[in-house]
Amino acid sequence: MKINEPFLQWLREAGGAAVLGQLRISGKPGEWIIRHCDDGDEVVPDPHWRVAREWVKVAADGTYRPLKGEGNLAPGRALGPLDDRELLEALNVIYPTTVANGVLFRSGALRITPFAETAGRQTGMYRIVGTITPEQLDEVVAGVCERRCLKQRLWEPRAKVPELEGTAWPLLCPEACNLMVAACRAKIKGQPLTATED
């Protein structure tokens, strides 16, 4: 909980107008409500934070959601009232590591992993990812990260500089995810970019 304290402080200061990805968080300590940004207050919140596990699985169009940073979270659900611990648990299900990454980034302590390092760690069927060319990587970044994902990528190529002001908590990507790695493998092998891992 301690590492999350700066986030909770930020939330209290946001005065019930905080946005995190496709979520808006309102309420006050002990009574936090998480809603989809597209929903009004008419959606009745579910008090069980574990419902978030079902919420993240299926996209607005009814298909499976392999990428949690994708902007296709279904509206029509809300969670709350939640205490601080429940709120953090729910957020970590919907956007894993996002709260901690934001805290670390704000303090200058977030480690950014270059793609070459991520690729160099791959084994087995993914070892081939280490042979990707800059042009191929660029195409996968454009087709997966920039087309599908809401996260601000901190690793090159075309890394983003996050905005830290205001009532939106940054959704950061300090290291390529498994879906991205799988998409790189597909690119090298000349297959469509349809990886489904998260």
Ligand code: SF4
């Ligand atoms: S690697 Fe790309 S797709 Fe994966 S989480 Fe980061 S920005 Fe999103």
